[in-house]
Amino acid sequence: MSFGTNELIRKGMAEPVFSAEDLLFHLGINTECSKKSKLRGRGSNELKLTGNQKILFDLIELGEKNFDEICELTQLPVEVLNLHLTELEFSGLIKQLPGRIYTLS
Incomplete structure (x- = not known):
């Protein structure tokens, strides 16, 4: 048991x-919705993000992007990209939609 x-x-x-x-x-x-709403509309400069997280956040802030687009635009290795996208998701800044499309939360 x-x-x-x-x-x-x-x-x-x-x-x-x-x-x-x-x-x-x-x-x-x-994970509170209030925290997410406070973060919406704030630039990456106001958030405490690492260099790669800032690049990804700024890119996704411009509009929804799928994983392949993000990979091509950033030229980051897939494992690094996955790590930082997951961190941004856990932080409540972005969310993943079906088809590995990323958007702001």
């Missing part, structure tokens, strides 16, 4: 995670 994990939860050494929102909360990532 799950005696070990239940014991950790009982002792306060672990917390259960039932959804993606729970996980993001425990990682300290705010």
Whole structure:
């Protein structure tokens, strides 16, 4: 059974995670809509973004872009591009639509 994990939860050494929102909360990532609306319309200079994140945010801010367009325009390696797009998604700044199309949240 799950005696070990239940014991950790009982002792306060672990917390259960039932959804993606729970996980993001425990990682300290705010998922509230109010935070997203505050970020909308703010330039990348006002946000605390790394160099590559700033490039990606500014590009997506110009309009929806699919993954291949972003890859071609930025010339970033696919693994680097995936990393920074995921970070921007977790931060609530962008969202991925079907077809690997990215837009601002």
